[in-house]
Amino acid sequence: MQVDVLEVTDADIDDLPDDPTDRLHVQSHAWAAATASALVLSAEGLPPLATRVAEPGPLIAMKSQSIMNRGAAKEGTDFSDIVRITLDRTCGPVSRDQLESADAQLRADALLHARQWFDRFEVQSLRKIRAVPEGRDVEIDDVRLVGDLLVSALDRR
Numbered sequence: 001m002q003v004d005v006l007e008v009t010d011a012d013i014d015d016l017p018d019d020p021t022d023r024l025h026v027q028s029h030a031w032a033a034a035t036a037s038a039l040v041l042s043a044e045g046l047p048p049l050a051t052r053v054a055e056p057g058p059l060i061a062m063k064s065q066s067i068m069n070r071g072a073a074k075e076g077t078d079f080s081d082i083v084r085i086t087l088d089r090t091c092g093p094v095s096r097d098q099l100e101s102a103d104a105q106l107r108a109d110a111l112l113h114a115r116q117w118f119d120r121f122e123v124q125s126l127r128k129i130r131a132v133p134e135g136r137d138v139e140i141d142d143v144r145l146v147g148d149l150l151v152s153a154l155d156r157r
Contacts, residue, residue, distance in 0.1 A: 016105070021065055024109040028061035031106065035098075056091040057098025060150070061106060064113040076132035079117070079125050083138055086146045096153040111154040118147025 013030045017023045036052035054062070063078040070078060085091050099110065117125050122143045129135035129143070 020109040020112050021068065024061065024065040024106065024113060027103065027106040027109070028058055028065055031102065032058035032062055055098055056085045056088075056095035057102065060085055060095050060099065061102070061110045064110055064117065067113075067117060072128070073132065076128045076130075076135060079129045080132055080135035080138070082117075083129060083135070083142060083146050086149055087142065092149070096149060099150065099153040100156065102154075107154045107156065111151065114147060114150040114154060118143055118150060122147065 013026060016026060032054035033052075035055050035058060037055060038050065039053045040048050040050050042048045060082050063082050067075050067078045085095050099107065102110070122140065126138065126140055126143050129138045
């Protein structure tokens with residue numbers, strides 16, 4: 001198992017970047033840290049490890065931003081994770097509720113990214129999703145549905 005540990009300082013949050021991608025990076029990571037849930041990980045032969053894990057809405061926001069700063073293989077897993085979380089029967093509704101109630105600036109920046117990845121570049125996104133084993137069964141209609149669901153949650157006009 002691989003566990004990513006992310007850190008965001010108050011200085012990052014107090015002085016947000018002008019660029020929407022950079023701003024989404026800072027805000028989504030801070031949101032993930034602030035709302036993380038307690039979890040105890042256990043594995044045979046090892047002592048239990050108490051940790052905090054990000055909620056599904058913040059995970060989608062973080063992955064929406066990080067896609068463009070990753071290598072090709074990681075892009076595919078980030079896209080696949082967003083699709084899986086958004087369409088999951090349990091995590092999907094929770095993630096969309098969380099995104100809908102997020103900070104207005106975070107919603108606006110995440111909306112730009114959702115439209116980019118799941119509308120403007122939907123075919124390229126699908127190609128990247130299908131390049132990883134867990135994304136091989138994803139269809140273009142799934143990508144479009146994810147886009148529609150995310151836009152609906154993020155665009156509260």
